[in-house]
Amino acid sequence: xxxxxxxxxxxxxxxxxxxxxxxxxxxxxxxxxxxxxxxxxxxxxxxxxxxxxxxxxxxxxxxxxxxxxxxxxxxxxxxxxxxxxxxxxxxxxxxxxxxxxxxxxxxxxxxxxxxxxxxxxxxxxxxxxxxxxxxxxxxxxxxxxxxxxxxxxxxxxxxxxxxxxxxxxxxxxxxxxxxxxxxxxxxxxxxxxxxxxxxxxxxxxxxxxxxxxxxxxxxxxxxxxxxxxxxxxxxxxxxxxxxxxxxxxxxxxxxxxxxxxxxxxxxxxxxxxxxxxxxxxxxxxxxxxxxxxxxxxxxxxxxxxxxxxxxxxxxxxxxxxxxxxxxxxxxxxxxxxxxxxxxxxxxxxxxxxxxxxxxxxxxxxxxxxxxxxxxxxxxxxxxxxxxxxxxxxxxxxxxxxxxxxxxxxxxxxxxxxxxxxxxxxxxxxxxxxxxxxxxxxxxxxxxxxxxxx
Amino acid sequence: xxxxxxxxxxxxxxxxxxxxxxxxxxxxxxxxxxxxxxxxxxxxxxxxxxxxxxxxxxxxxxxxxxxxxxxxxxxxxxxxxxxxxxxxxxxxxxxxxxxxxxxxx
Numbered sequence: 001x002x003x004x005x006x007x008x009x010x011x012x013x014x015x016x017x018x019x020x021x022x023x024x025x026x027x028x029x030x031x032x033x034x035x036x037x038x039x040x041x042x043x044x045x046x047x048x049x050x051x052x053x054x055x056x057x058x059x060x061x062x063x064x065x066x067x068x069x070x071x072x073x074x075x076x077x078x079x080x081x082x083x084x085x086x087x088x089x090x091x092x093x094x095x096x097x098x099x100x101x102x103x104x105x106x107x108x109x110x111x112x113x114x115x116x117x118x119x120x121x122x123x124x125x126x127x128x129x130x131x132x133x134x135x136x137x138x139x140x141x142x143x144x145x146x147x148x149x150x151x152x153x154x155x156x157x158x159x160x161x162x163x164x165x166x167x168x169x170x171x172x173x174x175x176x177x178x179x180x181x182x183x184x185x186x187x188x189x190x191x192x193x194x195x196x197x198x199x200x201x202x203x204x205x206x207x208x209x210x211x212x213x214x215x216x217x218x219x220x221x222x223x224x225x226x227x228x229x230x231x232x233x234x235x236x237x238x239x240x241x242x243x244x245x246x247x248x249x250x251x252x253x254x255x256x257x258x259x260x261x262x263x264x265x266x267x268x269x270x271x272x273x274x275x276x277x278x279x280x281x282x283x284x285x286x287x288x289x290x291x292x293x294x295x296x297x298x299x300x301x302x303x304x305x306x307x308x309x310x311x312x313x314x315x316x317x318x319x320x321x322x323x324x325x326x327x328x329x330x331x332x333x334x335x336x337x338x339x340x341x342x343x344x345x346x347x348x349x350x351x352x353x354x355x356x357x358x359x360x361x362x363x364x365x366x367x368x369x370x371x372x373x374x375x376x377x378x379x380x381x382x383x384x385x386x387x388x389x390x391x392x393x394x395x396x397x398x399x400x401x402x403x404x405x406x407x408x409x410x411x412x413x414x415x416x417x418x419x420x421x422x423x424x425x426x427x428x429x430x431x432x433x434x435x436x437x438x439x440x441x442x443x444x445x446x447x448x449x450x451x452x453x
Numbered sequence: 454x455x456x457x458x459x460x461x462x463x464x465x466x467x468x469x470x471x472x473x474x475x476x477x478x479x480x481x482x483x484x485x486x487x488x489x490x491x492x493x494x495x496x497x498x499x500x501x502x503x504x505x506x507x508x509x510x511x512x513x514x515x516x517x518x519x520x521x522x523x524x525x526x527x528x529x530x531x532x533x534x535x536x537x538x539x540x541x542x543x544x545x546x547x548x549x550x551x552x553x554x555x556x557x558x
Contacts, residue, residue, distance in 0.1 A: 115527050119532070150534070153534050155535055179537075179544065183544070201540075204516075232541055234541040236543070243541030290514060322515075
């Protein structure tokens with residue numbers, strides 16, 4: 001009985017304890033988490049852990065997948081490792097440290113080890129020539145330079161200019177070169193002919209001090225661009241220095257189909273017309289800094305294969321001079337550039353049976369041409385305006401076409417004044433006295449703005 | 454044809470002899486020492502000129518010189534590499550010029 005009376009008290013006490021306990025689990029005010037919060041946090045933690053494990057597994061599986069995909073090319077089914085697999089495995093070990101090395105060697109180059117540069121120039125020009133319609137012209141000449149390694153360089157230049165109703169895009173050069181050592185560089189592709197110093201060094205219009213180019217080096221006496229292979233470099237000789245460039249190329253093509261151009265050499269034909277290759281080069285000597293003298297040559301057999309002209313020999317030779325001097329007396333800098341070239345093609349009879357309408361025309365084709373340019377810039381004067389001016393005088397000459405039926409002998413005198421806005425931005429004005437023999441004068445006013453970048 | 458082949462063979466022979474001689478000689482990089490102007494003097498460079506003098510002499514022969522700050526170090530590497538091929542300067546001179554251009558900024 002006494003026991004029976006205790007049951008309701010025990011039940012009430014248990015109920016009260018349960019309630020208090022339950023209340024204590026739901027809301028605490030002492031800073032501790034409740035069971036519910038604890039369980040929720042634990043569940044969240046477990047979920048995050050699972051997610052992290054999954055991410056880790058996925059990340060670890062990626063290289064394996066790539067590796068197995070690349071290995072699938074070599075091995076399409078899993079098999080026991082044999083001697084060949086061991087070789088593959090060993091070679092992989094050899095490659096791995098090599099792959100890691102470039103990043104270690106160039107920590108500053110986050111974009112990679114290849115260096116690329118877009119250089120070049122742009123120009124706009126106005127030309128008013130006697131006997132011709134005056135005209136504006138423009139061109140953009142990007143130069144692409146890729147240095148794949150410190151020894152390996154690819155360079156290429158495009159010439160983009162408006163023409164007629166469209167735009168002309170020409171590949172001017174594209175050459176891959178390799179530095180063999182300090183004194184030898186090898187090149188292959190389409191390159192500027194080393195014997196034509198003007199084309200190789202002064203052609204960019206922010207470098208060329210006058211708006212146009214000398215006729216002597218552009219109209220068939222000297223090669224401009226060659227397609228082939230070359231070796232070049234420079235080396236000291238005691239207190240002096242010498243340089244050289246020798247090349248093998250497709251060479252020029254002999255013009256034989258037109259009376260006006262018969263016997264001349266076409267240097268703009270970049271595909272070969274026979275199995276003979278042209279051999280040429282230039283050697284330069286610098287007795288003192290700022291003075292260089294050079295001799296260039298190119299020998300070739302320019303006749304078409306299978307024609308009577310195939311065995312004709314052509315020889316082009318040239319001499320050049322460059323002088324750059326800073327003068328305190330003249331308070332400025334003087335540049336003298338000069339080159340003279342002459343060509344010879346063996347005797348031949350053009351249009352021997354008269355089928356082309358101008359033969360027979362016996363001819364030993366000889367041509368010559370060149371230029372001399374003198375420039376003065378008062379770089380040591382205190383007046384900015386005058387310091388940025390440059391005065392230029394040029395004489396250039398080209399002999400008549402060998403047949404006597406084409407272009408006459410031409411001699412030009414040009415006086416120019418440049419204003420330099422920056423080291424590579426220039427505004428040029430020039431007047432050219434041009435009097436071809438037996439023809440009306442072709443005097444011209446030339447204006448040009450050019451920028452190198 | 455025969456004459457042409459003879460020219461090519463001679464050229465290749467000269468190239469081989471020259472390359473061999475120069476490779477045995479090797480580049481003399483250890484001869485480069487800095488000078489007061491921040492450039493480099495090389496005993497086998499032209500008249501022992503500094504990087505600054507080589508930069509001035511070689512570049513001014515053809516065109517106005519551009520300030521060292523005009524290009525980044527990596528761009529100067531490419532430009533001087535390209536100009537070495539065009540102006541036929543030696544590797545020693547190339548390195549001295551690049552060193553000057555980078556240090557002068």
